[in-house]
Amino acid sequence: MTVTAEKGARATGKHQHPGPRSPRPRNSYALFLLPGALAALAVIVVPFLMNTAVSFTSWQGVGDPKWTGLANYRDLLDDAEFWASFRHSLFMVVAMAAVPTVVGLVLAAALFDYIAKHFGTRIAAVLRACFYLPQVLPIAVAGIVWSWILAPDNGSLNALLKAVGLGSWQQDWLGDPDIALYSVMGVMVWVQLGFPLVVFMAGLQRVDPQLHEAAELDGAGWWRRFWHITLPQIRPEIYVVLTWCTIAALKVFGAVYVLTKGGPGGATDVPSYFSFTTFFEKTQVGYGAAISTVLTVIILVLSLAFLKLQTRAEEGDRA
Amino acid sequence: MTTALRRYPVLIALCIAALFMVVPFLIVVVNAVKSPAEYSEHGPLSLPKGVYLDGLKDFWQRVDYGQKLFNSALISGSVALLAAALSVLNAYAIGIGRIKGRTWVLAFFVLANMLPQETLVYPIYYLSKQVGLYDTRLSVIIVFTVIQAAFGTYLLSSVLGQFPREILEAARIDGANKWQVLWRIVVPVSRPTIGVLLVFFFIWTWNEFLLPLVMLISNDNQTVSVALGVLQGQRLMDATMTNAAALLGVLPAIVFFLVFQRTLTRGIAVGAVK
Numbered sequence: 001m002t003v004t005a006e007k008g009a010r011a012t013g014k015h016q017h018p019g020p021r022s023p024r025p026r027n028s029y030a031l032f033l034l035p036g037a038l039a040a041l042a043v044i045v046v047p048f049l050m051n052t053a054v055s056f057t058s059w060q061g062v063g064d065p066k067w068t069g070l071a072n073y074r075d076l077l078d079d080a081e082f083w084a085s086f087r088h089s090l091f092m093v094v095a096m097a098a099v100p101t102v103v104g105l106v107l108a109a110a111l112f113d114y115i116a117k118h119f120g121t122r123i124a125a126v127l128r129a130c131f132y133l134p135q136v137l138p139i140a141v142a143g144i145v146w147s148w149i150l151a152p153d154n155g156s157l158n159a160l161l162k163a164v165g166l167g168s169w170q171q172d173w174l175g176d177p178d179i180a181l182y183s184v185m186g187v188m189v190w191v192q193l194g195f196p197l198v199v200f201m202a203g204l205q206r207v208d209p210q211l212h213e214a215a216e217l218d219g220a221g222w223w224r225r226f227w228h229i230t231l232p233q234i235r236p237e238i239y240v241v242l243t244w245c246t247i248a249a250l251k252v253f254g255a256v257y258v259l260t261k262g263g264p265g266g267a268t269d270v271p272s273y274f275s276f277t278t279f280f281e282k283t284q285v286g287y288g289a290a291i292s293t294v295l296t297v298i299i300l301v302l303s304l305a306f307l308k309l310q311t312r313a314e315e316g317d318r319a
Numbered sequence: 320m321t322t323a324l325r326r327y328p329v330l331i332a333l334c335i336a337a338l339f340m341v342v343p344f345l346i347v348v349v350n351a352v353k354s355p356a357e358y359s360e361h362g363p364l365s366l367p368k369g370v371y372l373d374g375l376k377d378f379w380q381r382v383d384y385g386q387k388l389f390n391s392a393l394i395s396g397s398v399a400l401l402a403a404a405l406s407v408l409n410a411y412a413i414g415i416g417r418i419k420g421r422t423w424v425l426a427f428f429v430l431a432n433m434l435p436q437e438t439l440v441y442p443i444y445y446l447s448k449q450v451g452l453y454d455t456r457l458s459v460i461i462v463f464t465v466i467q468a469a470f471g472t473y474l475l476s477s478v479l480g481q482f483p484r485e486i487l488e489a490a491r492i493d494g495a496n497k498w499q500v501l502w503r504i505v506v507p508v509s510r511p512t513i514g515v516l517l518v519f520f521f522i523w524t525w526n527e528f529l530l531p532l533v534m535l536i537s538n539d540n541q542t543v544s545v546a547l548g549v550l551q552g553q554r555l556m557d558a559t560m561t562n563a564a565a566l567l568g569v570l571p572a573i574v575f576f577l578v579f580q581r582t583l584t585r586g587i588a589v590g591a592v593k
Contacts, residue, residue, distance in 0.1 A: 029416020029497070033424070036409040036468060043465035044431045047442035054441070061445070107333070114329045123330075129580060130337035133344070136576045136583070138526040140548035141568030145343050147551065148561045149363075156346050156363040163364060190340065251435045254528035254544075258551050272529070275437045280533065285441055292437040303433045 048296075055289035065286065072290035082291065084266060085274040088181060092252050092270060095185035096192045097245035101238065103189075104196030107131065109226050111197075112204040113212075128201060132194035139191065143258025146187045150174050174260050177267040184259055184268050188252070196241045203237035204230065235313060243306040250299055271295045344569060351375060351566035355559045378563035382546055383538065388571070390535075391525055391542040394459055399520040401464040403513055406471025411501050413472065414479025415487065425476055432469040436529050444533050459534050459542075463527065467520045478512050479505065518582045522575055543568060 055072055057065035076082045116124040134142060149156045150173035158170040173183040207230060215225045231238075253272040256262055262269035262277070271291060278288035350363055354371040378384070409428070413421045443462060444453070452458040482505065490500050506513070531545045541549075547568050550556055556564060576583070 029412045030418045031412075032408045032416065032497075032501075033412040033418065036405050036472065039405065039461075039465045040428075040431060040469065043443070043462050044434065044439065044469070047439040047446065048434065050442040050445075051438050061441075107336070110329055110333060115333060119330060127333055127337045129576075130340050132583070133573075133576060134340060136522055136526075137572045138528070138544040138547075138568065140528050140544040140551070141565065141572065144547055144551045144561060144568060145347055145565045148558070148565065149343060149346065154359070154362055154558065159362045159364050190343075193340070247433055251437075253437070254548065257528070257532075258548050261552060272435060272437045276440075276529070279441050288441065289438075292435065292440075295435050296438045299433055299435055300430065303430070 051289045052293055054286055055293045057286045059285045061283050061285045068286070072287050073294075075287065076290055076294065081266060081269065081274065082271075085269045085271045088268060088270050089250055089252075091181055091185055092188065092249040093246055095188040096249035096252065097242055099189050100192040100196045100245060101241055104193060104200055104241070105231075105238070106226075107193075108197050108200035108204060109230055112201055113222070113226075128197065131197050134191050135194040137191075139254035140258050142187070142191055143255055146190075147174060147259050150183055175264055177264045180260055180264060180267045184255065187259065188249075188255060191255070192245060192248070196245065199237050199241050200234060203234035207233045236310070239306060239310045239313065243303065243310075246302060246306075247299055250295065250302075344573070347562065347565045347569055350558075351562040353559075353562070355557070358558055358562075374559045374563045375566065378560055378567065381560075382550065382564075384543075384546075384567055386539060387541055387543045387546045390456060390540060391544070391571075394456055394463070394531075394542060395521045395524040397460045398463045398467060398524040399517045401460070402467035402471055402520045403516050405464060405468035406475050406516060407501070407506060407509075407513065409468065409472040410475030410479050411505060414476040415482055415505065416497075421476075425473065428469045428472045432466070432473060436466075440530060440533055443530070447534065454534065454536050454540060456535070456540055459531055462530060462534075463524050467523060471516045471520070474516065475509070475512060478509060482508070515582055518579045522579070522583075525571070525575075543571065 054065060056067060056069055058068045058071070059065035111124045111127060115127065137145075152158065152170075152172040152175060155173070157173065161167060161169045171179055174180050211229050211233075212225055215229055220228070251272055252270055253276065256268055256270050256273045257276075260268040262273045272295065275288045275291040275295070278284050278291060282288075346363060349367060350358065351374065352370045352372065353367045353374075355374070357365075357368060357371070412418050413425055418424070439462075443458075447453045447455075447458045452461075486504060486508070487500060490504050495503065525542075526544060527542075528544050528548060531542050532548065535541045535545055538546075547564050550564060551561075
């Protein structure tokens with residue numbers, strides 16, 4: 001469609017006579033942007049600037065904020081809770097971006113190459129739907145389901161372990177500070193997996209089947225074809241998925257709120273939950289604003305870096 | 320022959336993996352219809368002997384679940400419609416109007432979409448108190464309309480950027496003004512993409528947690544997610560109540576999934592490639 005549209009535009013441009021038709025005032029389209037721009041100003045720009053400004057102050061949410069310059073940020077550097085929350089964020093990136101991307105790639109390729117070809121697309125579609133189902137579940141509900149499955153007494157996981165004779169493996173999955181973070185990670189893999197899978201399966205449809213057939217004739221096994229043909233072909237999708245999932249991992253809040261409330265003893269605290277409690281439980285608004293500003297800067301830098309990487313990769317493909 | 324032998328293990332492995340994804344849903348359904356006595360006696364893994372619905376009924380009445388469903392539907396439905404309308408207007412100016420500085424405008428919407436809500440939540444909480452919108456469903460509708468429209472603008476702009484110029488040109492020659500071109504031509508032609516946006520905005524807003532948690536404190540205004548999340552956070556629910564809460568929370572999601580499955584999977588593909 002792009003090609004025809006561009007051709008059409010060029011053709012009409014060529015045959016246009018400069019005489020009778022007056023040049024269209026292009027800017028009047030800007031009026032259509034007005035409602036959206038005003039709304040974004042009120043709901044996003046102003047709150048964002050306020051939050052940034054407040055991060056340089058000491059403020060309890062009432063009265064006048066007191067300007068303290070960089071004091072909040074200096075305090076953050078010495079705050080073990082702050083560093084711990086960002087360390088846990090890295091674990092979340094593993095659970096929500098790295099693992100789902102790798103597993104999603106293998107699953108998507110297996111569904112597309114094996115199942116759809118040998119057992120029909122219907123079975124592939126049903127399996128894909130199973131993997132995607134957790135993605136439509138509200139995170140609060142997923143949290144309820146899992147906190148109850150992982151409960152120490154009478155939870156399904158412990159009951160299952162006991163039933164198959166592995167009673168000694170039973171754990172207080174969300175209550176043990178050494179295990180809680182890994183339990184939350186496991187839940188997040190379950191939540192996130194469907195997204196990369198669906199994106200990759202859509203991307204695989206672009207891969208020219210002749211490439212695979214040629215490689216197969218040359219005696220390349222499945223793994224080699226996956227590595228040398230499939231992976232390079234769906235690189236754009238991989239970049240997009242990694243970007244989105246990494247950002248989602250840095251923002252994770254609902255799961256932590258419902259599963260562990262950041263506990264036990266801060267073992268699963270993440271920046272967004274840390275800023276939430278600082279805002280609304282400790283009412284140290286200035287400090288909370290500083291935490292969220294740091295988070296924002298990290299996310300924006302990461303997004304720009306990924307964007308750059310992506311455009312460079314695309315240009316590399318074209319060259 | 321060798322491939323035939325290798326095919327089935329792959330199928331079986333994938334089926335087991337898929338089962339693992341679905342098992343939590345099955346456990347929820349099985350346990351939500353057990354009586355408390357049966358649950359404490361046989362644990363979570365036994366099959367129910369009969370269908371016991373009192374737990375569900377109790378829970379429904381205790382949290383006034385009908386009201387929560389209505390709130391969620393009202394907020395998500397309004398946001399979906401308003402955000403789609405706003406996205407269309409924005410994208411019309413950027414993708415078809417090609418206004419000056421559109422790259423920057425588009426970059427702004429992309430960044431706005433990536434911004435963590437934590438950085439907006441306190442000022443929004445504070446400002447909404449100042450203007451008397453705190454603890455109203457309207458405040459949540461306004462905020463999410465803008466946040467979702469940021470994504471919609473980004474997606475629709477690239478779709479409309481490829482809109483066939485001949486059609487627009489023909490309409491203009493026939494004397495249609497910009498509004499008529501928008502409503503009579505651009506919107507009908509882009510209906511599939513707008514449909515995808517409506518579905519996504521609805522489900523995303525339904526699933527939102529942080530902002531509704533902060534903004535909606537009274538029982539009558541809370542959404543399903545907030546009500547269930549707060550109950551869970553208070554650690555006051557016994558096993559039967561948790562089961563009921565889980566099932567009632569899962570059911571709408573499954574309904575959306577079955578109704579919108581095609582749009583969802585197609586939409587994700589569209590979104591990722593743009």
